Amino acid sequence: MATDLDITHPMEAVETDLGGPPHGGWTARAIAGVVFGGGFLLLIGVVSDLDASRIGYAFIFAIVGISMRVLLGLLGQISLGHQAFVGIGAFMAGFVVTELELDFAMAVPAAALSGAAAALILGAAALRIGGLLLALVTLTFGAVAERTIFLLRQFTGGGSGLPAPRPPWAATDTTYAYVCLAFLVVVLFIDWRFVSTKAGRAVQAVRDSERVAASMGISVVKYKLLAFMLSGFLAGLAGGLLAFNIGTVQAAPFNFFLALEFVLMTVVGGLQYRSGVVVGSMFFALLDRYFGNIYDWFLRQLDKVPGIRGVADFLRDVIADPGLLVPAVGAGLLILTLISFPGGIGQQLRPIVSWFRGGRFDLSLIHADTSARGGGEDVRP
Amino acid sequence: MGAATVSGLVVGAGYALVALGIVLIYKATRQFNFAQGEIGTVATFVAWMLLERDLGWPISGVIAVLTGVAMGLAIERFIVRPLARSPQVTVLVATAGVALLAIALQIIIGEAKLRAITPMLSGDNFSVFGAVVKPQDLMIIAGLAVTGVVLVLFFRSPVGTALLATSQEPTAARIAGIDINQMSMLVWGVAALFGALAGLLFAPIDAFTPGFMTQRRLIPGFTAAVIGGITSLPGAVVGGFAIGLIESYFGHLLGETIRGADGLGVLAALLAVLVIRPQGLLGKAA
Numbered sequence: 001m002a003t004d005l006d007i008t009h010p011m012e013a014v015e016t017d018l019g020g021p022p023h024g025g026w027t028a029r030a031i032a033g034v035v036f037g038g039g040f041l042l043l044i045g046v047v048s049d050l051d052a053s054r055i056g057y058a059f060i061f062a063i064v065g066i067s068m069r070v071l072l073g074l075l076g077q078i079s080l081g082h083q084a085f086v087g088i089g090a091f092m093a094g095f096v097v098t099e100l101e102l103d104f105a106m107a108v109p110a111a112a113l114s115g116a117a118a119a120l121i122l123g124a125a126a127l128r129i130g131g132l133l134l135a136l137v138t139l140t141f142g143a144v145a146e147r148t149i150f151l152l153r154q155f156t157g158g159g160s161g162l163p164a165p166r167p168p169w170a171a172t173d174t175t176y177a178y179v180c181l182a183f184l185v186v187v188l189f190i191d192w193r194f195v196s197t198k199a200g201r202a203v204q205a206v207r208d209s210e211r212v213a214a215s216m217g218i219s220v221v222k223y224k225l226l227a228f229m230l231s232g233f234l235a236g237l238a239g240g241l242l243a244f245n246i247g248t249v250q251a252a253p254f255n256f257f258l259a260l261e262f263v264l265m266t267v268v269g270g271l272q273y274r275s276g277v278v279v280g281s282m283f284f285a286l287l288d289r290y291f292g293n294i295y296d297w298f299l300r301q302l303d304k305v306p307g308i309r310g311v312a313d314f315l316r317d318v319i320a321d322p323g324l325l326v327p328a329v330g331a332g333l334l335i336l337t338l339i340s341f342p343g344g345i346g347q348q349l350r351p352i353v354s355w356f357r358g359g360r361f362d363l364s365l366i367h368a369d370t371s372a373r374g375g376g377e378d379v380r381p
Numbered sequence: 382m383g384a385a386t387v388s389g390l391v392v393g394a395g396y397a398l399v400a401l402g403i404v405l406i407y408k409a410t411r412q413f414n415f416a417q418g419e420i421g422t423v424a425t426f427v428a429w430m431l432l433e434r435d436l437g438w439p440i441s442g443v444i445a446v447l448t449g450v451a452m453g454l455a456i457e458r459f460i461v462r463p464l465a466r467s468p469q470v471t472v473l474v475a476t477a478g479v480a481l482l483a484i485a486l487q488i489i490i491g492e493a494k495l496r497a498i499t500p501m502l503s504g505d506n507f508s509v510f511g512a513v514v515k516p517q518d519l520m521i522i523a524g525l526a527v528t529g530v531v532l533v534l535f536f537r538s539p540v541g542t543a544l545l546a547t548s549q550e551p552t553a554a555r556i557a558g559i560d561i562n563q564m565s566m567l568v569w570g571v572a573a574l575f576g577a578l579a580g581l582l583f584a585p586i587d588a589f590t591p592g593f594m595t596q597r598r599l600i601p602g603f604t605a606a607v608i609g610g611i612t613s614l615p616g617a618v619v620g621g622f623a624i625g626l627i628e629s630y631f632g633h634l635l636g637e638t639i640r641g642a643d644g645l646g647v648l649a650a651l652l653a654v655l656v657i658r659p660q661g662l663l664g665k666a667a
Contacts, residue, residue: 126655131611135470144641144648147640147644257481263477267474319489327482328482328486331478331481331482335475
């Protein structure tokens with residue numbers, strides 16, 4: 001066996017021989033981890049309330065990203081109506097605190113469960129059948145949520161919105177950002193563990209081939225439904241957290257374009273890599289919030305360059321609202337990722353991630369083709 | 382009720398056109414084209430810009446349709462073909478990216494506002510079963526009828542037969558000397574033509590905005606394709622009319638009590654078909 005391995009996968013054999021980092025390597029990694037992680041935690045503490053609220057928003061997006069990854073990366077199905085699950089979670093959280101007058105500790109689980117329940121109902125109809133019908137069913141459901149469910153006066157307070165006041169122990173934007181981070185860590189842990197459980201492996205087998213999975217005795221429909229419910233659960237959870245992040249839940253943000261943003265942030269992040277999905281989701285959430293500032297800064301820099309004064313004014317004139325550029329940038333990145341960099345941001349982060357896990361800092365990992373790896377989660381097998 | 386029926390049939394004919402494009406691509410390549418609606422919006426924008434310059438409908442319409450076809454061919458060549466060996470879901474995501482990019486560009490160039498486009502036919506409205514019919518409404522029905530006849534003739538031609546062969550067994554078709562890439566181009570070009578036509582026919586019915594086909598017409602069109610049986614062209618037409626009528630009746634009967642009742646009707650019809658007859662109305666059981 002060992003000689004066979006050497007011939008077919010010489011690189012792998014060499015890597016396992018090394019058996020972890022050189023002497024003192026773990027100390028260096030621990031210090032880097034503490035400095036990086038601690039620096040990030042401190043950063044949230046010192047920035048302004050507005051910035052802290054935006055960072056909290058980005059953590060919530062990362063939870064949505066993991067929810068999308070469970071569905072798209074592990075199961076190979078897609079939801080084009082994920083904004084509806086997030087929205088249902090958000091309205092449910094608002095409903096629980098405002099109408100039922102219960103507190104945060106009840107609202108967030110209720111939000112997550114409502115997302116899972118919605119997924120169960122839709123999945124029961126769409127996942128019995130092969131193919132990508134879930135995409136159409138969720139797309140249609142998203143439209144109904146936007147135009148009907150979110151405008152029901154009894155549930156969502158009609159157009160005026162549902163207030164969702166934060167609990168007293170997390171009243172400031174900064175503490176609430178830490179709360180969102182804590183939830184993100186738990187969600188990452190759930191995703192990490194789920195992948196290697198029996199159910200998680202069954203879901204991935206179903207993705208690779210429904211027929212092969214069925215012939216191994218895996219109940220295809222059951223595990224498809226399970227993965228979709230987990231995805232709905234996480235989306236609902238994110239919605240519940242979002243309600244307290246924005247303070248008042250209204251229907252308007254939960255539109256079809258948000259669903260597309262969820263898809264593209266997950267794909268650009270790199271479905272195969274948990275770290276990539278988190279970075280991709282946070283990147284798009286922050287891009288959305290900061291693009292105006294970045295654009296203004298860019299134009300001010302242009303103003304300082306002598307001789308091309310007219311250019312900045314021209315740009316100000318043509319693109320009055322820079323927010324409009326964000327979807328174009330996102331869609332461009334999506335197509336570029338699919339065609340040229342299917343590993344997404346996660347692939348670019350591989351040298352760093354593998355170093356922290358005890359491997360060498362190897363820049364060639366950026367280009368290494370991992371798609372042939374058994375049980376790979378790449379969208380392009 | 383008569384009015385609801387007539388308007389349901391008119392809009393349904395448009396949905397049938399959208400669905401035909403989706404079904405054609407799915408039938409030939411097993412891929413979903415999420416940009417099918419957006420091809421129509423882009424064509425509409427081109428037609429509107431040319432009409433503003435007083436070029437008249439015949440010239441503007443032809444150039445607009447050709448632009449739509451060019452867009453379809455570009456999607457096939459630069460997005461779909463490089464992803465040919467990827468799972469279905471990748472192409473769906475990629476075409477969704479194309480749709481989003483197209484909408485974003487339309488908003489940047491043309492601003493997100495309502496616009497009206499000159500109707501193709503002017504003339505007096507007339508009444509059918511108590512419903513007011515505009516001459517423009519007849520254009521949608523006529524457009525669908527012409528498309529249907531062309532498709533029937535096409536599938537009797539040698540090229541049409543080759544396409545059917547490719548759809549049923551791509552490997553055997555390639556061995557028999559059929560150029561798969563050519564077939565893929567052909568299908569995307571024809572589907573884009575239907576998409577552009579649908580956009581131009583829908584636009585004069587009411588005001589159009591950037592992304593109007595994706596936002597308002599793609600979901601019913603997709604649903605029509607699925608409930609008709611995703612690989613059945615006659616099914617797409619039946620599904621189109623069915624969804625048009627369901628939307629219209631739900632809006633007419635429940636519109637005052639429930640907001641968005643028409644969309645609710647589409648979801649209800651979709652779920653009902655998936656539960657009761659998963660292969661679609663005219664689809665064959667797998």
